[in-house]
Each structure stands twice: as C-alpha cells, then as structure tokens.
Amino acid sequence: MIEQLQRLPGVGPKTAQRLALHILSRSEAEVEALAAALMEAKKQVGACKVCFHLSAEPVCEICQNPNRDRSTICVVKDSRDVIALEKTREYRGQYHVLGGVISPMDGIGPEQINVQPLVRRVTDGNNQEVILAIDPSVEGETTALYIAGLLKPFTRVTQIAFGLPMGGDLEYADEVTLARALEGRRELS
Amino acid sequence: MIEQLQRLPGVGPKTAQRLALHILSRSEAEVEALAAALMEAKKQVGACKVCFHLSAEPVCEICQNPNRDRSTICVVKDSRDVIALEKTREYRGQYHVLGGVISPMDGIGPEQINVQPLVRRVTDGNNQEVILAIDPSVEGETTALYIAGLLKPFTRVTQIAFGLPMGGDLEYADEVTLARALEGRRELS
Numbered sequence: 317m318i319e320q321l322q323r324l325p326g327v328g329p330k331t332a333q334r335l336a337l338h339i340l341s342r343s344e345a346e347v348e349a350l351a352a353a354l355m356e357a358k359k360q361v362g363a364c365k366v367c368f369h370l371s372a373e374p375v376c377e378i379c380q381n382p383n384r385d386r387s388t389i390c391v392v393k394d395s396r397d398v399i400a401l402e403k404t405r406e407y408r409g410q411y412h413v414l415g416g417v418i419s420p421m422d423g424i425g426p427e428q429i430n431v432q433p434l435v436r437r438v439t440d441g442n443n444q445e446v447i448l449a450i451d452p453s454v455e456g457e458t459t460a461l462y463i464a465g466l467l468k469p470f471t472r473v474t475q476i477a478f479g480l481p482m483g484g485d486l487e488y489a490d491e492v493t494l495a496r497a498l499e500g501r502r503e504l505s
Numbered sequence: 506m507i508e509q510l511q512r513l514p515g516v517g518p519k520t521a522q523r524l525a526l527h528i529l530s531r532s533e534a535e536v537e538a539l540a541a542a543l544m545e546a547k548k549q550v551g552a553c554k555v556c557f558h559l560s561a562e563p564v565c566e567i568c569q570n571p572n573r574d575r576s577t578i579c580v581v582k583d584s585r586d587v588i589a590l591e592k593t594r595e596y597r598g599q600y601h602v603l604g605g606v607i608s609p610m611d612g613i614g615p616e617q618i619n620v621q622p623l624v625r626r627v628t629d630g631n632n633q634e635v636i637l638a639i640d641p642s643v644e645g646e647t648t649a650l651y652i653a654g655l656l657k658p659f660t661r662v663t664q665i666a667f668g669l670p671m672g673g674d675l676e677y678a679d680e681v682t683l684a685r686a687l688e689g690r691r692e693l694s
Contacts, residue, residue, distance in 0.1 A: 400676050403683075451675055453672060472692065476687055477667065478669050479667045486640055487588075493670045494593045495595040496666065498666075500668075
C-alpha cells in the first residue's frame with residue numbers, strides 16, 4: 317500500500333506511511349468506501365466530448381450551460397487551467413482543453429493533443445473569438461503560435477496578457493517578464 | 506553601533522551583532538575607510554535634476570547619454586525600478602522617478618511626488634510617448650491614472666502589461682492576475 321500511495325503527486329515515503337497507518341486504523345467498511353469512490357470516479361469521469369474538460373457526463377456542465385457565450389472559446393493546456401479560470405468568475409465563454417502542449421523533445425506533436433477537434437469546432441460553429449490561455453513556457457508559446465496560424469483564417473485569435481502579476485513589484489520581477497511587460501504596453505484609454 | 510546597524514533594512518539583532526563584531530575585528534584604518542565611504546556617498550549622490558534618478562552628477566548618466574531616445578519617458582516609482590528596467594536591456598529611452606506613489610492614507614498627494622516636473626518635461630520637450638511602469642498596487646494604479654489624465658492632452662500615454670509572469674503557471678496565478686490577463690488579451694499578429 318505504501319508503495320502505491322507513494323506514486324501520488326507530492327506524496328513521499330513519510331507521507332505515504334502516515335496515510336497508510338491512518339487507513340489501517342479505519343474500519344473495513346470505511347476503507348471499502350474509499351476504494352470504491354476511487355474506482356467509481358475513475359469509471360465515471362472522462363473527457364467532455366466537446367471541450368475535453370473532465371466531466372462525469374458525455375458533455376460537460378460548461379458546454380451544456382445555455383447561459384454561456386458559445387461564440388468564444390478559451391484554449392487551455394489542461395483541466396486544472398479551466399478550474400483556475402472559472403475561479404476568476406470573469407469568463408463566460410466556453411473552453412477547449414488541449415491535454416498538453418506541443419513538445420518535440422518529448423515526442424508530442426499537434427496530433428497528440430486536441431488541436432484537430434478545436435479546428436473543427438471553430439470551422440463548424442459560429443465562433444467569433446478564440447482566446448489562447450496557455451502557460452507562457454517555450455512549449456506553450458510554440459503551441460499558441462501554431463494554433464493561431466491554423467485558426468486565423470477562420471476567426472479572431474487573441475492571447476491572454478503576459479506581464480507583471482498584480483500586486484507584484486517591478487523590482488522583484490524577472491528580466492524576461494519585465495521585458496515582456498514593456499513590449500506588451502498598452503495605450504491608456 | 507549594534508543599535509545603529511539594526512536600523513538598516515533586513516538587519517535584525519543577530520545580523521547586527523555579527524556585523525558589529527566583524528567591524529571591531531578590522532583595523533582602525535579599515536573602519537575609517539568604511540565610515541568615510543558612507544559619508545562620501547551620502548554627500549555625493551543626489552537626485553538627477555532632470556529625471557530624479559540617483560546620481561553623483563547633477564544630471565545622471567542616462568539623461569546625459571546621447572544614444573538614448575529622448576522622445577520616450579518611462580515613469581517609475583523609485584530608483585530601484587530604473588535599475589530593474591535597465592537590467593532587461595530592452596529599453597533605450599529616458600526615465601522619470603516619481604519618488605513615491607499617491608497615497609492619501611499616508612498623506613502623499615501629487616504634490617509630494619515628482620509629478621509637476623514630469624508634466625513640465627513633457628510639455629517643454631519633444632515627447633512622443635510616456636510609458637507608465639508603476640507597480641500594480643491600488644496606490645500605483647491610482648497614480649498611473651492620475652498622471653495619464655494630466656499628460657494625455659500632450660502626448661501618447663501607455664502602461665506596461667499586467668498579466669501572467671513569464672514561465673508562470675495558469676494554475677498557480679492568483680485570481681486577480683488571471684482576470685487581468687484575460688481582460689488585457691491581445692490580438693495575435
């Protein structure tokens with residue numbers, strides 16, 4: 317059990333042992349309930365057929381919600397990014413989860429992530445804007461540029477702003493971020 | 506001596522004691538050299554007459570440099586921000602150091618910081634762009650908006666980009682930064 321628990325992210329040998337001892341101290345019924353919950357979730361939760369966000373239904377809640385703007389798609393790397401963006405309560409459009417970023421070094425090309433379904437969504441529907449919200453790493457930027465190239469003939473493609481984080485201090489910002497913030501300056505209206 | 510040293514930023518009782526013991530172990534000539542260097546620097550270094558950046562000359566090196574673009578002024582809170590921006594090696598214009606931000610709670614109004622000299626620099630010279638690079642705090646944003654209002658009749662006023670820091674992870678960004686990054690999205694060209 318300790319060996320299995322250690323494979324979880326952020327769980328080292330000590331934490332695994334603590335978790336294991338805790339589980340052993342619980343009643344058999346309780347342990348069974350935990351094990352069943354894991355299996356149940358794994359069986360039920362899959363990728364939404366439309367946007368590839370994690371979902372217990374074939375089509376996720378966000379895609380089903382009639383109050384959400386269907387003309388805007390926000391493209392992210394994984395479901396955690398959807399959750400992060402939903403927390404801002406600022407975005408009312410739909411999402412598209414790529415499931416990864418293009419990374420030739422790791423053998424991940426555009427075919428290994430959900431790019432084609434995105435192109436199909438954009439060309440089939442009444443899309444008016446695709447917002448690229450992919451982490452600003454080398455792979456992330458490559459992926460954003462690749463997708464922008466594919467989609468620009470069909471729709472407006474924007475990218476979230478990169479720059480100084482809110483509450484951040486110029487003095488403590490790294491040079492790349494500062495240079496990007498300077499380059500990305502905007503006219504004050 | 507320990508009491509005096511403790512007033513330096515980041516120096517607590519223990520560090521002050523360590524510094525003091527070190528100083529006492531040095532020769533009298535060495536201690537005199539240190540003390541003289543402090544006094545000398547304090548006497549020589551003042552604010553540049555043009556931009557208010559720290560300078561040993563009446564006009565600082567950046568303002569004197571004929572290779573720097575005189576049509577662009579980057580407005581910052583203090584000299585540390587000038588040093589941070591210079592490290593990016595991306596900016597070739599001039600600076601203007603406000604010496605603080607507007608903060609009514611602390612009794613700091615526009616008159617307490619170098620706003621009037623900035624307006625004079627812009628209206629007197631051939632300024633083409635003022636870049637506001639003030640930390641994105643409540644006071645910083647208030648100051649930026651105030652200055653933008655004053656200068657817009659005379660020149661183009663821009664603001665550095667606020668958003669996701671480079672190499673940052675969407676998932677770990679705070680909600681305000683994420684909302685700002687979304688709001689500040691730009692068309693990909």
